[in-house]
Each structure stands twice: as C-alpha cells, then as structure tokens.
Amino acid sequence: MKNIYSIITTLCMLAVFGCVSLVPSLAAAAPAQAGKKAILVVSFGTTYPETLKTTIEAVETKIKAEFPEYEVRRAFTSRIIIKRIAERDGVKIDTEKEALDRLKAEGFNEVIVQPLHIAAGEEFDLVKGVVKHHEAAKTFDKIALGRPIMYFMGQEEKPDDYLAAAKALENQFPKQKKDEAIVLMGHGGSHPGNSAYAAMQLKLQDEGYKNVYLFTVEGYPSFDNMLAKLKANKVKKVTLMPFMLVAGDHATNDMAGDEEDSAKSQLIAAGFKVDTYVHGLGENAGFQDIYVQHVKDAIDELNNPEAKKH
Numbered sequence: 001m002k003n004i005y006s007i008i009t010t011l012c013m014l015a016v017f018g019c020v021s022l023v024p025s026l027a028a029a030a031p032a033q034a035g036k037k038a039i040l041v042v043s044f045g046t047t048y049p050e051t052l053k054t055t056i057e058a059v060e061t062k063i064k065a066e067f068p069e070y071e072v073r074r075a076f077t078s079r080i081i082i083k084r085i086a087e088r089d090g091v092k093i094d095t096e097k098e099a100l101d102r103l104k105a106e107g108f109n110e111v112i113v114q115p116l117h118i119a120a121g122e123e124f125d126l127v128k129g130v131v132k133h134h135e136a137a138k139t140f141d142k143i144a145l146g147r148p149i150m151y152f153m154g155q156e157e158k159p160d161d162y163l164a165a166a167k168a169l170e171n172q173f174p175k176q177k178k179d180e181a182i183v184l185m186g187h188g189g190s191h192p193g194n195s196a197y198a199a200m201q202l203k204l205q206d207e208g209y210k211n212v213y214l215f216t217v218e219g220y221p222s223f224d225n226m227l228a229k230l231k232a233n234k235v236k237k238v239t240l241m242p243f244m245l246v247a248g249d250h251a252t253n254d255m256a257g258d259e260e261d262s263a264k265s266q267l268i269a270a271g272f273k274v275d276t277y278v279h280g281l282g283e284n285a286g287f288q289d290i291y292v293q294h295v296k297d298a299i300d301e302l303n304n305p306e307a308k309k310h
Contacts, residue, residue: 036108036110037108038072038112039063039071039111040099040111041063041075042074042076042114042115043115044076044117045093046248048247048248048252055247056074058283058288059288060072070112071108076093077127082095096113100130111142111144112143113127114291118243120148121189122189127145144298144299145298146291150162163207164290166200168281168286171284174239179234179235180239182238184214185240186216188218194218194220197221200214227270235272238272238274239276239277240274242255242278244280247278251280252278255276255278
C-alpha cells in the first residue's frame with residue numbers, strides 16, 4: 001500500500017513540475033501585445049454645453065473617424081472652467097497634466113497631443129511645456145505635439161497654416177456688396193505668440209480678402225484699429241464673426257451682446273449696420289479638417305524624425 005501511495009505521489013509531483021515548466025515556454029511563445037495609442041485633444045474649454053457639442057466635440061468626432069486605431073481623450077487647460085463644470089454638472093474633465101498621467105497609468109505607449117488653440121500663445125505654451133516634460137522623462141515610448149491653427153507661414157517646405165485658415169473661413173462668409181465687410185474677433189493677449197493675429201490680417205489682405213478685418217479682445221489689432229479701417233474704406237454694413245474655437249462668453253457677450261461696450265453696440269453707435277454670426281470655428285468643417293491634418297503631421301513626425309516640423 002505504501003508503494004502505491006509513493007507511486008501516486010511521485011506521478012502527481014511530476015505532473016505539477018511538468019505543468020510549471022511549461023508556463024515559461026508558453027509565455028515566450030505568446031505574441032507581444034500591440035502598443036496602446038491615444039490622441040489627447042486639448043482646448044481651453046467652455047462652460048456652454050451647446051457650443052461644447054458643436055465645436056470641441058465635433059472636432060473630436062472627426063478625429064476619431066480619421067484615426068480609428070487611436071483612442072481619443074479630452075482635456076481642458078482652464079482650471080476655472082473645469083471647476084465650474086464639476087460644480088454645475090458633476091462632470092470631471094482632466095487638465096492636460098492629469099490626462100497624460102492617466103494615459104501613462106493605463107499603459108498607453110504612443111500619445112499625440114493635439115491642441116485646439118488658435119494661436120501659439122500662453123495656453124499653447126502650457127501644453128507644450130507638459131509634452132516636453134514627458135519627452136525628457138521618457139514617460140511614453142512616443143509622444144508628439146500637434147500645432148495650433150496659426151503656426152507656419154508657408155516658408156521653405158512647411159505648410160501655410162494661415163492660408164489654410166483663410167480658405168476655411170471662406171466657407172462661412174456671406175455674399176457681400178462693395179460697401180460691406182466681415183469683422184473677425186479673436187481673443188489675443190500679451191504673449192508674443194499673439195502677433196499671429198496681426199499676421200493673419202496681413203495674410204487675408206495678401207490673399208485678396210480686402211473686405212475682411214480682424215481685431216482682438218486683448219492686444220493688437222485692437223477694436224479701434226479695425227474701426228479706423230472700416231471708416232477709411234467707407235464700409236456701411238458689417239457681419240461680426242468670432243475667430244475663436246467656441247462661441248462662448250466672448251462671442252455671446254463681448255462680440256454680439258447688447259451692452260454698450262460690446263463690439264456690436266459700438267459699431268452700431270458708430271453708424272454701421274451690423275449682423276452677427278455667433279458660431280465658433282470648431283463648427284466649420286474646414287477647421288475640423290485643419291486639426292485632422294495637424295494630427296497627421298504629428299504622427300508623420302513620430303515615424304519620420306528627420307521631417308520634424310517644430
């Protein structure tokens with residue numbers, strides 16, 4: 001009887017050891033999993049639910065359709081907007097830092113960070129700094145930063161982002177008479193990158209858009225600069241449009257509001273007839289396509305480091 005128990009015990013031990021010894025060989029034979037890839041779409045954000053859907057979400061949807069192999073995530077740079085949405089709706093939106101940390105924790109290997117900013121100003125610098133940090137720390141196998149709407153002027157072999165923006169704007173321009181004009185309102189600011197707005201005004205003129213004028217809420221070109229040009233060119237009617245991703249507070253109040261200091265009210269007081277077009281650039285399919293192209297360019301840079309554009 002003891003011999004039988006001994007034989008059974010030996011056979012069980014051999015079976016166990018045999019199975020254990022097979023585990024490493026099976027693991028070695030298993031194919032390696034493909035790296036997880038994500039596109040992080042970063043904007044300043046908005047507290048207006050409807051314009052969020054028609055602009056930011058619309059761009060994200062277009063990117064998802066164009067890059068099905070990537071998971072698309074959202075981040076806002078405005079901490080104030082993130083806080084307001086959390087308090088009002090109970091929805092938590094990541095900052096650019098939190099979103100990248102989350103992607104790392106979830107095992108993503110490749111990340112494309114695409115900003116939805118119009119100019120390479122303060123907000124773009126914030127995102128760029130975070131991406132540079134992760135590049136230096138080698139947090140991801142691959143990480144690349146897309147560019148905002150206004151970046152390259154088309155010199156050398158680089159694309160002309162300003163011309164692309166002008167062509168996209170044309171999609172939403174109404175037919176005009178000789179004494180009518182379109183006025184674009186951008187955000188602007190004191191950051192050197194906001195000189196892009198003045199460059200955009202020159203680009204519009206150079207490309208033949210003689211009846212299109214641009215001013216910024218903060219910085220140059222100012223409202224007064226634009227108003228002087230309208231008067232000098234004997235314009236009688238103006239269509240106001242936001243040169244911004246979303247039609248949020250600035251577009252609704254600073255541009256099209258009924259307060260005395262709104263752009264619309266000031267133009268009416270100056271003797272102009274005024275129409276308003278309260279739609280963010282994110283609603284424009286042409287601008288959605290520009291963001292998609294910038295994502296493609298960022299992916300190309302990852303695959304072809306020698307062709308890096310910025």
